[in-house]
Amino acid sequence: MSEAPPPAAPLVAALPASRPFVAPEELARRTGRATLVRLGANESAFGAPPAALAAMRSELERIAWYGDPESTELREALAARHGCGVENITVAAGIDDLLGLAVRAYLAPGDAAVATYGSYATYAYHVTGYGAKLETVPYDPGGSQNLAALVARAHDTRARHVYLANPDNPSGSFVGADDVRAFADLLPPDALLILDEAYGDFVAPGDLLPEAIDPRILRMRTFSKAYGLAGARIGYCVADPSIIATFAKIRLQFGVNRSAQAGALVALGERAFVADVVAEVARGRAEYRALGERLGLGTLPSHTNFVCFDIGSRERAEAMVEALLDRGIFVRKPGAPPLDGHIRVSVGTASQRAEFAQALAEALATLATNPVSCP
Amino acid sequence: MSEAPPPAAPLVAALPASRPFVAPEELARRTGRATLVRLGANESAFGAPPAALAAMRSELERIAWYGDPESTELREALAARHGCGVENITVAAGIDDLLGLAVRAYLAPGDAAVATYGSYATYAYHVTGYGAKLETVPYDPGGSQNLAALVARAHDTRARHVYLANPDNPSGSFVGADDVRAFADLLPPDALLILDEAYGDFVAPGDLLPEAIDPRILRMRTFSKAYGLAGARIGYCVADPSIIATFAKIRLQFGVNRSAQAGALVALGERAFVADVVAEVARGRAEYRALGERLGLGTLPSHTNFVCFDIGSRERAEAMVEALLDRGIFVRKPGAPPLDGHIRVSVGTASQRAEFAQALAEALATLATNPVSCP
Numbered sequence: 001m002s003e004a005p006p007p008a009a010p011l012v013a014a015l016p017a018s019r020p021f022v023a024p025e026e027l028a029r030r031t032g033r034a035t036l037v038r039l040g041a042n043e044s045a046f047g048a049p050p051a052a053l054a055a056m057r058s059e060l061e062r063i064a065w066y067g068d069p070e071s072t073e074l075r076e077a078l079a080a081r082h083g084c085g086v087e088n089i090t091v092a093a094g095i096d097d098l099l100g101l102a103v104r105a106y107l108a109p110g111d112a113a114v115a116t117y118g119s120y121a122t123y124a125y126h127v128t129g130y131g132a133k134l135e136t137v138p139y140d141p142g143g144s145q146n147l148a149a150l151v152a153r154a155h156d157t158r159a160r161h162v163y164l165a166n167p168d169n170p171s172g173s174f175v176g177a178d179d180v181r182a183f184a185d186l187l188p189p190d191a192l193l194i195l196d197e198a199y200g201d202f203v204a205p206g207d208l209l210p211e212a213i214d215p216r217i218l219r220m221r222t223f224s225k226a227y228g229l230a231g232a233r234i235g236y237c238v239a240d241p242s243i244i245a246t247f248a249k250i251r252l253q254f255g256v257n258r259s260a261q262a263g264a265l266v267a268l269g270e271r272a273f274v275a276d277v278v279a280e281v282a283r284g285r286a287e288y289r290a291l292g293e294r295l296g297l298g299t300l301p302s303h304t305n306f307v308c309f310d311i312g313s314r315e316r317a318e319a320m321v322e323a324l325l326d327r328g329i330f331v332r333k334p335g336a337p338p339l340d341g342h343i344r345v346s347v348g349t350a351s352q353r354a355e356f357a358q359a360l361a362e363a364l365a366t367l368a369t370n371p372v373s374c375p
Numbered sequence: 376m377s378e379a380p381p382p383a384a385p386l387v388a389a390l391p392a393s394r395p396f397v398a399p400e401e402l403a404r405r406t407g408r409a410t411l412v413r414l415g416a417n418e419s420a421f422g423a424p425p426a427a428l429a430a431m432r433s434e435l436e437r438i439a440w441y442g443d444p445e446s447t448e449l450r451e452a453l454a455a456r457h458g459c460g461v462e463n464i465t466v467a468a469g470i471d472d473l474l475g476l477a478v479r480a481y482l483a484p485g486d487a488a489v490a491t492y493g494s495y496a497t498y499a500y501h502v503t504g505y506g507a508k509l510e511t512v513p514y515d516p517g518g519s520q521n522l523a524a525l526v527a528r529a530h531d532t533r534a535r536h537v538y539l540a541n542p543d544n545p546s547g548s549f550v551g552a553d554d555v556r557a558f559a560d561l562l563p564p565d566a567l568l569i570l571d572e573a574y575g576d577f578v579a580p581g582d583l584l585p586e587a588i589d590p591r592i593l594r595m596r597t598f599s600k601a602y603g604l605a606g607a608r609i610g611y612c613v614a615d616p617s618i619i620a621t622f623a624k625i626r627l628q629f630g631v632n633r634s635a636q637a638g639a640l641v642a643l644g645e646r647a648f649v650a651d652v653v654a655e656v657a658r659g660r661a662e663y664r665a666l667g668e669r670l671g672l673g674t675l676p677s678h679t680n681f682v683c684f685d686i687g688s689r690e691r692a693e694a695m696v697e698a699l700l701d702r703g704i705f706v707r708k709p710g711a712p713p714l715d716g717h718i719r720v721s722v723g724t725a726s727q728r729a730e731f732a733q734a735l736a737e738a739l740a741t742l743a744t745n746p747v748s749c750p
Contacts, residue, residue, distance in 0.1 A: 005590045005614075006535065006565040008621045009483040015624045025443040044439045053435055056634075060431050063638075064419045064603040068400040093468060093608075096627055108384040122628070129625045160381065190381040215380045228439040231633030233468075239380075246383045249390045250504045252471055253497070257632040258606030259431075263438070 011109060011131040018128075020121035024330040033328055037355055039346040040330040042169065042199075042306050044228035046277045046349065049270035052229070052263040059262035067258035074265045078236055081268060083211045087241040090248070091264075093233040093255045095198050095220045100126045102194055102218055102237070105246045106160055107132035113161035114154045116145045118336025120165050120196060127161070135159060141338055143300045143308070144173040151186045159191050167199040170334040170344045172302030177209045184217060192243075193217045198235075199304040201226035202278055215240040223260075225305060226274050226281075227267045232260035281305045284347030291357050295364055300342065308334065308342040309360075316367060317341050323363035329356055386484060386506040393503075395496040399705040411705040412730055414721040416605070417544065417574075417681045421652045421724070423603035424645035427638040431607070434637035442633035449640045453611055456643060458586045462616040465623070466639075468608040468630045470573050470595045475501045477569055477593055477612070480621045481535055482507035488536035489529045491520045493711025495540050495571060502536070510534060516713055518675045518683070519548040526561045537562055540571040542578060545709040545719045547677030552584045559592060567618075568592045573610075574679040576601035577653055590615040598635075600680060601649050601656075602642045607635035656680045659722030666732050670739055675717065683709065683717040684735075691742060692716050698738035704731055 007013050021041075028036050039045075047053075071091035079086045092098045099122055107113055109131030115123055117136035127134045135157045137149035145168055154162050164183070167174040175183070184193050195217055200208055202225070209219070222235035234256055237247070267274075288307040292299040298310035311317040317333045320343050324331055331345045348356060382388050396416075403411050414420075422428075446466035454461045467473045474497055482488055484506030490498055492511035502509045510532045512524035520543055529537050539558070542549040550558070559568050570592055575583055577600070584594070597610035609631055612622070642649075663682040667674040673685035686692040692708045695718050699706055706720045723731060 003590060005567060005618050006481070008480050009486070011483065012480045012621060012625060017620065017624055019444075019623070020628055021444065023441070023444045025447060026445060029447070038440060041441055043441060047439045048435075053438070056435050056438065057432055059606075060423075060428055060634075063428070063431065063606040064422045065413060066398070066416055066418060066599075066605045067608075069394075069396065069398045070401060072400060072404070093627065093630055096629055100627065105383050105387045106381070108386065111384070192380060215378060224441075230441045231434075231438040233442075233630065233632050243380050245392060246387060248394070249392055250387060252468065252475065253395060254471055255468055255608065257608050257635060259435075259634065260632060 015129060018125065020125045027325060027330055031325055036325070036328055036330040037348065037352055038330050039348050039352065039356060040332040041230070042225065042304070042346045043230045044225060044277060044305065045347065045352055046228060046280060048228035048263065049267050049273040051270055052227070052267035055266040056232070056259040056263035059259040063258060065258060066254050067256050067261050069253040071256060071261055074261055077265055077268050082238055084213055084238060085241070087244060088213055088238055090237045090244050090251065091256060091261070092235060092237070092251060094224060094235040095196060095222045096122045097255065098220050098235060098237045099123050099194070099196070101247050101251055102192070103127055103130045103132060103161070104250060106192055112157035112159040113163065114150055114157060114159040115163035116150065116168070118170070118334055118339060119145070119163065120169050121335070123163050123194070123196070139171060139336070139338055143171040143339055145171070145175065147175065147179065147183045151183065154187050154191055159188060161194055162187055162191050163194045163196065165196040165198065167203060167303040169199065169304065170308065170332070171339055172300050172304045172306060172308060174203060174207070174303035176207055180209050184214065187216070191216070195219045198222045199225055201274060202281060202305055203303050213238065213240055218243060223264045223267055226277050227264070228277070229260065229263055229267060232257060232263055234260040234264045281347045284353055287353055288345065288347065291360070295361060306344050306346045308339060308344050310342050312341055314340045317343055319367055320363055323366055324359055327359040327363065329359050390504060393500065395500045402700060402705055406700055408703055411700070411703055412723065412727055413705050414723050414727065414731060415705040415707040415719070417600065417679070417721045418605045419600060419603035419652060419680065420722065420727055421603060421655060423638065424642050424648040426645055427602070427604070427642035430641040431634040431638040434634040438633060440633060441629050442631050442636050444628040446631060446636055449636055452640055452643050457613055459588055459613060460616070462619060463588055463613055465612045465619050465626065466631060466636070467610060467612070467626065469599060469610045470571060470597045471497045472630065473595050473610060473612045474498050474569070474571070476622050476626055477567070478502055478505045478507060478536070479625060481567055486536070487532035487534040488538065489525055489532060489534040490538035491525065491543070493545070493709055493714060494520070494538065495544050496710070498538050498569070498571070514546060514711070514713055518546040518714055520546070520550065522550065522554065522558045526558065529562050529566055534563065534566050536569055537566050538569045538571065540573065542574040542678040544574065544679065545683065545707070546714055547675050547679045547681060547683060549578060549582070549678035551582055555584050559589065562591070566591070570594045573597045574600055576649060577656060577680055578678050588613065588615055593618060598639045598642055601652050602639070603652070604635065604638055604642060607632060607638055609635040609639045656722045659728055662728055663720065663722065666735070670736060681719050681721045683714060683719050685717050687716055689715045692718050694742055695738055698741055699734055702734040702738065704734050
């Protein structure tokens with residue numbers, strides 16, 4: 001046999017090696033620590049609802065069985081929650097999985113997809129990975145998504161997809177229901193609006209777009225954030241039945257963990273638990289803002305479970321990520337201007353927030369005495 | 376906004392609606408039962424190793440955290456097991472996920488992929504789903520894969536992929552190491568051999584291809600069968616580092632459940648448990664053969680955790696699947712000749728086997744008095 005495998009398909013061969021994220025496990029190894037204080041991936045510091053944990057534990061007794069490939073029970077519960085039919089819902093292994101499906105199903109190679117430069121990296125990863133063309137517009141100077149620019153870019157590029165994370169990651173900004181509706185109405189008629197509502201649970205339900213299905217809007221939700229099930233890998237898309245049927249032609253039938261299905265079903269009913277998480281996250285955000293003020297750091301308004309602190313420049317923010325890592329704290333840094341001089345910090349528990357506050361103050365002092373030179 | 380969403384990308388729009396499998400959950404609902412005796416999906420009737428269950432239970436405490444996207448600990452353990460490096464291994468959400476990656480990475484639309492007609496349906500699903508062309512050869516009359524025909528077809532079609540499930544599903548047949556090696560050597564030089572060893576744990580390790588990596592062979596293994604973790608969704612591919620690096624360009628970074636990673640890591644070390652499962656499965660296969668003889672039904676030799684019973688014709692086999700379902704027992708029927716007159720029955724526990732034996736005898740009697748008319 002030959003010495004080397006044959007080349008990949010041209011589209012994939014041409015892709016750069018890329019990883020949207022370096023994981024805390026890898027950073028911990030690099031720094032010789034068993035674990036880090038995880039404030040970098042916007043996981044919930046408040047865990048999963050105890051009843052959901054109990055359901056997952058119980059379902060492990062049947063983990064030798066494949067999960068229901070249709071996720072019928074969960075989809076029925078989600079349909080009831082959202083006032084739609086089960087034919088409006090696909091369950092998949094998180095929004096990352098759903099974004100891949102949406103790109104694969106609706107973007108042919110070369111098709112344009114419009115997003116804000118520096119918004120959620122995995123969307124860009126899939127667009128590029130499937131051979132479509134990512135067209136971006138910058139954030140507003142204040143860190144919000146520029147809806148008018150997105151609309152203009154969508155028309156200019158004849159985009160088939162427009163991506164809006166709402167609330168947005170990594171900025172934390174939010175666009176209210178009326179503005180989203182007006183935005184959607186201005187998009188090209190053959191463009192889908194990929195509405196990534198991963199952080200939607202941290203916004204008052206009345207501020208989100210009403211539940212009625214618009215045939216060109218794909219709403220994606222997850223159990224990874226407020227529900228505390230990031231490691232379970234489960235999320236869903238609410239969309240027109242024809243879109244759900246299209247996904248069914250190509251999706252991984254058995255892609256969702258059985259225990260995760262059971263956990264999500266129970267978690268969905270734990271509204272008081274989730275409300276408590278949302279309230280505690282709001283307290284944490286206020287604490288972070290106050291911390292920023294105390295230390296002379298601006299913070300961006302956030303409608304999510306994280307806050308961006310302005311560290312002053314890209315170089316200083318990079319140094320800050322490393323300085324916090326040296327102190328055992330994992331945070332991330334947005335990659336694109338005007339956010340790239342910020343660090344993005346998930347709301348931790350009260351004790352994690354205290355630990356972070358101390359480490360941030362120390363690291364700031366270190367950065368002040370060892371100023372980062374501009375390149 | 377418009378009344379209907381825009382059309383899917385041409386490749387996906389052209390796909391038929393298809394589902395490789397109808398799940399037992401759906402069949403149970405259809406027949407008004409809470410559960411079925413699950414002998415249709417080749418799940419392990421013997422469950423996961425207790426130590427793996429304990430590890431998964433424990434890891435649920437951290438289910439709010441994403442899993443390690445690199446699965447580093449598990450890949451290190453797998454590399455030690457297989458005598459290769461971590462750079463030879465990708466972990467994903469089961470072989471279904473890995474087959475999708477292999478198709479997407481190495482088949483451009485229109486490229487040919489060769490497989491046995493009627494072999495594992497999800498491979499065909501991905502080949503078609505990504506726009507490649509599935510070229511098939513029939514099973515041998517005895518239900519084995521026809522290696523010479525696969526080789527010839529690969530050359531005739533300039534195939535970039537040749538798929539071999541070994542042991543095979545749904546036939547249960549097996550090709551020894553020397554024959555696989557000779558087969559691989561005869562394939563076109565720019566074809567990859569997709570070696571699906573989902574059932575490899577039921578074969579003596581010495582009968583499998585040696586572990587050394589051949590740059591054109593992708594070996595896929597799963598924790599879904601002998602390890603009893605089908606619902607956890609975790610499997611892996613052992614291949615040349617350049618193939619693993621290619622997968623890394625496109626794979627879902629956070630596609631694997633965190634608890635599943637912990638469970639697989641522990642399960643891998645539970646060799647005595649797995650050996651007991653394999654031994655009990657062998658006893659079950661012998662029992663099924665004897666049952667077939669007693670009832671006058673031929674069975675195919677099997678190297679897996681299932682056995683195919685010859686029911687005589689496609690129509691009779693279809694009627695048998697329904698008759699067993701009426702008795703609360705879920706089995707499946709291979710779709711392609713010469714296997715389509717068989718039912719495929721997973722090895723259950725001793726009590727499940729007894730329940731199946733009785734139901735099969737009853738159903739046969741019913742079929743005899745209500746003969747299925749030929750169309």
